[in-house]
Amino acid sequence: MDTRKKEKERGSRSCFSPRSYLLLPDSADADERSLKMKTLSVLVLLSLAVICLTSDASQTADGNLAQEGPFVEKEEASEVVRQKRAAGQLSLTQLESLREVCEANLACEDMMDTQGIIAAYTAYYGPIPY
Numbered sequence: 386m387d388t389r390k391k392e393k394e395r396g397s398r399s400c401f402s403p404r405s406y407l408l409l410p411d412s413a414d415a416d417e418r419s420l421k422m423k424t425l426s427v428l429v430l431l432s433l434a435v436i437c438l439t440s441d442a443s444q445t446a447d448g449n450l451a452q453e454g455p456f457v458e459k460e461e462a463s464e465v466v467r468q469k470r471a472a473g474q475l476s477l478t479q480l481e482s483l484r485e486v487c488e489a490n491l492a493c494e495d496m497m498d499t500q501g502i503i504a505a506y507t508a509y510y511g512p513i514p515y
Contacts, residue, residue, distance in 0.1 A: 475515075496508060
């Protein structure tokens with residue numbers, strides 16, 4: 386047993402201690418690396434903040450930010466809907482529902498027979514809702 390104790394003492398004094406053999410960092414190295422990582426993280430976050438702030442400032446200076454947002458004025462939205470409606474054809478179900486509305490009014494029904502459902506509905510009830 387005395388020889389084992391002597392071997393342990395010699396092993397801990399040698400340059401090949403288990404800590405250096407496994408390449409485990411000393412606490413001073415770990416603290417230094419931790420400090421470097423924290424500094425790097427702070428720099429990255431600050432650079433992102435600068436980029437975000439400068440890009441927002443350039444957009445608000447142009448006035449384009451309000452136009453690019455998800456909210457649109459009611460008049461602009463209705464204009465876009467009218468353009469889409471004019472570009473596309475109405476389905477048979479949509480035409481049938483217009484016909485049912487127009488049949489409730491005798492004057493609209495007469496105009497529907499002569500000029501068509503879309504002209505009659507638009508004349509008596511305004512723009513087509515879909």
